[in-house]
Amino acid sequence: MAITLGPNQYGKAEVRLVTVRRDGPVHHLKDLTVSTSLRGELAATHLTGDNAGVLATDTQKNTVYAFAKEAPVGEIEDFGLRLARHFTGMQDNITEARVKIDEHGWDRIAVGGEPHDHAFSRSGDERRTTAVTVRGDRAWVVSGIDGLTLLKSTGSEFHGFPRDQYTTLAETGDRILATAVTARWRYQGGDIDWAASHGEIRRVMLETFATKHSLSLQQTLYAMGEAVLTAREEVAEVRLSLPNKHHFLVDLSPFGLKNDNEVFYAADRPYGLIEGTILRDDAEDPGPAWDLH
Numbered sequence: 256m257a258i259t260l261g262p263n264q265y266g267k268a269e270v271r272l273v274t275v276r277r278d279g280p281v282h283h284l285k286d287l288t289v290s291t292s293l294r295g296e297l298a299a300t301h302l303t304g305d306n307a308g309v310l311a312t313d314t315q316k317n318t319v320y321a322f323a324k325e326a327p328v329g330e331i332e333d334f335g336l337r338l339a340r341h342f343t344g345m346q347d348n349i350t351e352a353r354v355k356i357d358e359h360g361w362d363r364i365a366v367g368g369e370p371h372d373h374a375f376s377r378s379g380d381e382r383r384t385t386a387v388t389v390r391g392d393r394a395w396v397v398s399g400i401d402g403l404t405l406l407k408s409t410g411s412e413f414h415g416f417p418r419d420q421y422t423t424l425a426e427t428g429d430r431i432l433a434t435a436v437t438a439r440w441r442y443q444g445g446d447i448d449w450a451a452s453h454g455e456i457r458r459v460m461l462e463t464f465a466t467k468h469s470l471s472l473q474q475t476l477y478a479m480g481e482a483v484l485t486a487r488e489e490v491a492e493v494r495l496s497l498p499n500k501h502h503f504l505v506d507l508s509p510f511g512l513k514n515d516n517e518v519f520y521a522a523d524r525p526y527g528l529i530e531g532t533i534l535r536d537d538a539e540d541p542g543p544a545w546d547l548h
């Protein structure tokens with residue numbers, strides 16, 4: 256029996272980086288979680304413990320902090336590309352670098368209705384994400400959104416599904432539809448305004464969720480991805496993971512009360528999990544494999 260080393264990568268996971276830009280009384284905050292992964296010719300360290308080709312994960316972490324000081328962090332896609340190009344340029348045996356970044360939002364606290372200069376409150380669960388991969392002089396950028404919770408209180412139906420001996424779910428022509436969006440989109444082409452693109456993709460997805468009359472969460476998922484690809488030519492492919500955050504009508508009949516779609520039990524588990532990819536048939540080469548998380 257022969258045993259060989261299969262695919263492998265290594266790096267520092269979840270480097271927490273907060274920067275304060277203090278170029279006047281109004282401070283600007285960036286709050287990032289950065290993970291690095293390096294790939295290449297790394298057999299020696301696995302097979303013999305020879306670490307000559309191992310750029311230490313501690314050095315990778317320090318590089319993240321040093322880069323944040325040496326130049327403004329800017330958009331997470333640009334910061335990720337700078338780091339990934341640096342890592343692949345350091346040693347011949349490191350041929351591919353992937354840098355994943357989550358950006359956590361902060362809002363300025365309003366004091367007397369005015370945004371404060373240097374006091375902030377966390378914007379909630381939503382995170383902007385990116386994963387950049389650099390191989391030689393090529394780069395692939397997959398950006399996205401995590402934890403964007405949405406709900407519509409009407410405009411959603413679910414019926415026409417098969418019934419067997421285990422089916423209890425009632426058909427409905429009017430239900431709450433709620434989800435927490437995990438979205439990833441793969442960029443193609445060059446010279447992209449990352450912040451503007453993120454803002455527009457987010458807006459298009461939200462507007463579609465709000466306005467598309469839904470016959471299933473699957474239909475809503477496709478419509479959201481299709482709307483992004485229609486509106487944004489820099490996007491080659493969209494992947495969505497949408498938990499169906501069920502809201503069940505509470506039976507109020509024991510209390511002699513009628514429930515006119517007004518009182519719900521918000522279940523946290525189990526939940527339906529609807530996932531899908533929407534892509535152009537003429538999309539550019541997808542590059543190295545990537546997933547939603």
Ligand SMILES: O=c1[nH]c(=O)c2[nH]c(=O)[nH]c2[nH]1
Pocket residue numbers: 413424470471472473499527
């Ligand atoms: O939008 C939905 N899609 C399903 O596949 C499904 N299954 C289910 O029980 N409820 C729903 N809702």
